Every structure is written in C-alpha cells, then in structure tokens.
Amino acid sequence: xxxxxxxxxxxxxxxxxxxxxxxxxxxxxxxxxxxxxxxxxxxxxxxxxxxxxxxxxxxxxxxxxxxxxxxxxxxxxxxxxxxxxxxxxxxxxxxxxxxxxxxxxxxxxxxxxxxxxxxxxxxxxxxxxxxxxxxxxxxxxxxxxxxxxxxxxxxxxxxxxxxxxxxxxxxxxxxxxxxxxxxxxxxxxxxxxxxxxxxxxxxxxxxxxxxxxxxxxxxxxxxxxxxxxxxxxxxxxxxxxxxxxxxxxxxxxxxxxxxxxxxxxxxxxxxxxxxxxxxxxxxxxxxxxx
Numbered sequence: 001x002x003x004x005x006x007x008x009x010x011x012x013x014x015x016x017x018x019x020x021x022x023x024x025x026x027x028x029x030x031x032x033x034x035x036x037x038x039x040x041x042x043x044x045x046x047x048x049x050x051x052x053x054x055x056x057x058x059x060x061x062x063x064x065x066x067x068x069x070x071x072x073x074x075x076x077x078x079x080x081x082x083x084x085x086x087x088x089x090x091x092x093x094x095x096x097x098x099x100x101x102x103x104x105x106x107x108x109x110x111x112x113x114x115x116x117x118x119x120x121x122x123x124x125x126x127x128x129x130x131x132x133x134x135x136x137x138x139x140x141x142x143x144x145x146x147x148x149x150x151x152x153x154x155x156x157x158x159x160x161x162x163x164x165x166x167x168x169x170x171x172x173x174x175x176x177x178x179x180x181x182x183x184x185x186x187x188x189x190x191x192x193x194x195x196x197x198x199x200x201x202x203x204x205x206x207x208x209x210x211x212x213x214x215x216x217x218x219x220x221x222x223x224x225x226x227x228x229x230x231x232x233x234x235x236x237x238x239x240x241x242x243x244x245x246x247x248x249x250x251x252x253x254x255x256x257x258x259x260x261x262x263x264x265x266x267x268x269x270x271x272x273x274x275x276x277x278x279x280x281x282x283x284x285x286x287x288x289x290x
Contacts, residue, residue: 016106016242018228018243019228020248027089030042041087045217051181081161084153091149111166124285131274165242168233185223240287
C-alpha cells in the first residue's frame with residue numbers, strides 16, 4: 001500500500017470521511033435491529049464475509065516478511081476494535097462512547113511524538129483537544145449512565161484503532177488498498193470466530209429485517225467503509241485520518257436525535273459545532289505544506 005502524501009488532501013479527506021459516517025450508524029442498527037447480546041457474532045458477521053469477497057476479487061498474497069505485520073494490523077484495526085465497538089454499542093446509549101473515542105487523534109499525536117520523534121503542530125493539538133471537549137459537551141449530562149464495561153470497551157477500542165491507524169501509516173506493506181483491506185477483514189474475522197463461538201449465544205432464527213441489518217453492516221460498514229478508510233490511511237497524515245473518526249460518534253448522535261427522538265439541547269448543539277470545527281481544523285493543519 002503506498003505511503004505518499006496526497007496532492008489533493010481535501011478531496012481525499014472527504015472520501016475518507018464517508019467511512020466514519022457509515023460507522024456512525026452502527027449504534028442505531030445494533031440497538032434497534034440486531035438480536036440482543038451478541039457483540040462478537042455481530043463483529044464476525046461484519047468483517048469476515050466482506051473480507052472473503054475482497055480476497056476473491058483481488059487474489060493477491062502479501063510478501064512472506066509482511067505476514068506478522070498484517071496479523072498485528074488485523075488485530076488492532078479489525079479483531080480487537082470491532083469486538084470492543086460492538087460491546088460498547090450494546091451497552092452504551094447512542095454515541096456515549098464518543099467521549100472516549102474522541103481521544104484517538106491525541107493518541108496518534110502522542111505515538112508520533114514518542115516513537116517517531118515528530119512533534120505535532122500547536123494548531124493540530126489544540127483542534128484535537130477541542131474535539132474531546134466538544135464530544136464531552138455534546139454527550140455528557142446529569143442523566144448520563146456510566147456503564148463501566150461499555151466505557152472500558154470504548155476506551156480500549158479508541159486505543160486499538162489509534163495504534164492501528166498509526167502503524168498502518170508507518171508500515172509499508174506492498175499490497176493495493178483492496179487486497180490490504182480484504183486480508184485485514186479476513187484475518188480479523190478469524191480472530192473473532194472462536195470468541196463469538198465461546199462467548200455469544202447461538203443466533204436465533206433471523207427475521208428479514210435482521211438479515212438486512214447484518215448485510216448492511218458487512219456491505220456498507222465493512223467492505224465500502226474500510227476500503228475508503230485504508231485508502232485514506234495510505235495517502236493522508238495519520239492525525240488527519242484519526243480526527244475524521246470523530247464523525248462516527250457525531251453521526252450516531254445525530255441519528256439518535258433524528259430517528260429515536262433523543263434530546264439535543266443548546267449545549268449539545270454547541271458541542272456538535274465544536275467537534276465539526278475540530279475536524280476541519282485538524283484537516284487544515286495537516287494539509288499545510290511543511
């Protein structure tokens with residue numbers, strides 16, 4: 001997968017942003033349409049079929065020396081992250097996990113500074129911090145219920161995804177985006193399979209709506225979204241990609257307000273605007289020529 005910085009950062013940022021927007025619908029699809037209490041099964045069904053289809057299309061093997069890196073990336077980006085995502089989606093209302101997920105850009109900056117010795121720009125740091133603040137204003141209220149397992153899953157999921165984004169950008173694995181995405185989805189799905197078998201109850205007889213929900217999560221939420229995401233990781237700075245992840249919980253909140261009549265106060269609207277400004281600010285700072 002190439003590691004060149006895009007000559008068209010805003011166009012590529014818009015395409016990459018489609019991925020977290022699609023992922024933002026995971027919360028409402030999970031809570032409203034999927035069989036209850038089967039997070040690992042949902043993660044498995046989301047990842048494995050889409051990955052197998054991509055490998056059937058691309059039919060390309062990675063180089064032998066890259067296999068171990070591919071397993072690590074598959075665990076961080078798919079296996080661990082998807083499992084934690086659905087644990088949080090089942091246990092937390094709406095986009096509550098966003099408060100912890102919003103730390104992803106800051107984690108990527110920390111990794112770049114601690115390991116790569118690249119100090120992030122002041123503007124990017126301030127915008128990323130503003131994103132965390134905006135998410136807190138948007139979602140935290142006196143009525144918020146802090147479910148400990150769900151919150152822990154959200155925090156660990158943010159760490160997993162941030163590390164995966166940083167390593168995917170740092171490591172150069174000689175695969176095109178479609179093949180790279182397919183292998184990560186398949187390997188991540190294989191990691192999820194035994195966990196789903198041991199931890200989740202068997203699926204009941206599915207209704208047509210539930211079949212459609214699983215098909216949407218795999219087709220749009222994995223195949224389309226991860227192709228766009230890994231394409232963005234290949235051509236945009238890691239911090240810019242991680243900041244776009246804030247659009248996922250933001251979408252979840254908007255969908256909850258629009259479709260489930262969840263309340264949104266004046267403070268919530270202020271938080272929403274702060275998050276959008278944060279994403280734009282990080283993209284602007286990252287697109288500036290050094």
